[in-house]
Amino acid sequence: MQKPFKTLDEQIEILKNRHLLVPDEEKTKKYLLSTNYYNIINGYSKPFLKQKNLYLDGTTFDEIKSLYFFDKECKQTLFNAILDAEHHLKSSFAYHFGEAHKDNPEAYLDVNAYNHEYSLDIAYIITKLHRIISANKRYPNNSIYHYCNDYDNLPIWILVDYLDFGDLYTLIKISPVKIQNEIARDMSDFIRKNNPTFHNNFQPAIMLSFIKNIHEVRNLCAHNKRLIYFKCRSDSMYFPFIHDQYHINAEDNRKNIYTTFISLQCFISNTEYSKLNNTLRKRMKKILFNHIHTINPNDILGKLGFPTNWQELPPLPQE
Incomplete structure (x- = not known):
């Protein structure tokens, strides 16, 4: 069965028949045209429904639009912080490798540079690196071309900037334990900056589980997928020093946006983490708690894994 095309007028009529209040129909049609009905309505209506295809009494289109905008703003904020984490990890990996x-x-x-327990990953990443080099050395507008033509080799600290976060995660995962430990020690400096009482070890296995989920959230943000309701495919490992501060124990689920957010303090500076933390709080106050009235905005925080009224906690100091 095919899904029939609906005009903007028909889309508005569908929404009104579902008891959604649409005060300014012309403005709403322009918004749907620029944003896509499926993205905003199918993606963000669920919290406002009392049953399938029927909205809670008093729900307005502007509330759904505000939730969509809030989700978008959070994704941009998280994405910027994850880019910082990616940069720090790339620098550390390139140096120690x-x-x-x-x-x-x-x-x-060279396959011998890696942990042979990951033979399939090794084969994949070496093939991928060959492709990256071949694709870039043909064009005289990048550093790979420059190094391949002016020097006898292409060092890892040049190549690393051409890797995506998934490639970086794979390279760290398949590296010998000695290199993993050195990277984890570098990241421990970030943990100490964010938590001055930290004096423990940051175990590579925990680090990798954090990176894996951060990578998933990064891809979600980069492709503008829905943040609310999202769960990573696997739990990040329990890290008592971080998780205990947030009343997250070993038995709790650690797949949500909140647990990924707090894990970022292991990979970015205190200034970067404070900016992330405080920006998210501002977005929650300004958008969620000012523009959503039909439902409790804390319900949205819960779907992201954040504690009730998290936005009211004091901001972190920013330099």
């Missing part, structure tokens, strides 16, 4: 292979600058193409 390069240090471990001083006599072989292109060791990243």
Whole structure:
């Protein structure tokens, strides 16, 4: 069965028949035309429904639009912080991998440079790296071309900037434990900056589980998918020093946006984390709690994994 095309007028009529209040129909039609009915209505109506295809009494189109805008703003805020984390991880990985292979600058193409427990991942990443190099060395407008033509090799600290976050995660995962430990030690500096009492070890297995979920959230943000209701495919590992502060224990689910958000303090500076934290609070206050009235805005926070009234906690100091 095919889904028939609906004009903007028909879309408005559908919404009104579902008891959604649409005060300004012309303005709403323009918004639907620029935003896409499926993205905003199918993606963000659910919290406002009392049953299938029937909205809670008093629900307005502006409330659904505000939820959509809130979700979008949170994604942009998280994405910027994740880019910072990605940059720090790339720098750390490139340094320690390069240090471990001083006599072989292109060791990243050698299967012997990796942990053989991950043979399929090794084959995949070496093939991918070959493709990245081949695709870029043909065009004289990038550093890969420059190094391939002016030097005898292409070092990892040049190549690393051409990797996506998934490639970076794979490279760290398949690296020898010694390199993983060195990266985890570098990240421990960020944990201490955000939590001055931290004096423990940041175990590579925990680090990798955090990176895996951060990578999932990054892709969600980059492709503008819905943030609310999202769950990562696997739990991040329990890290008592961080999780205990937020009353998250070993038995709790750690797949949501909130647990991914707090894990970012292990990969970004205190200034970067404070900016992330405080911006999210502002978005919650300004958009959710000022523009959504039919439902309790805390219900939306709960769908993201955030505690009730989290936005009312004091802001973190920003330098």
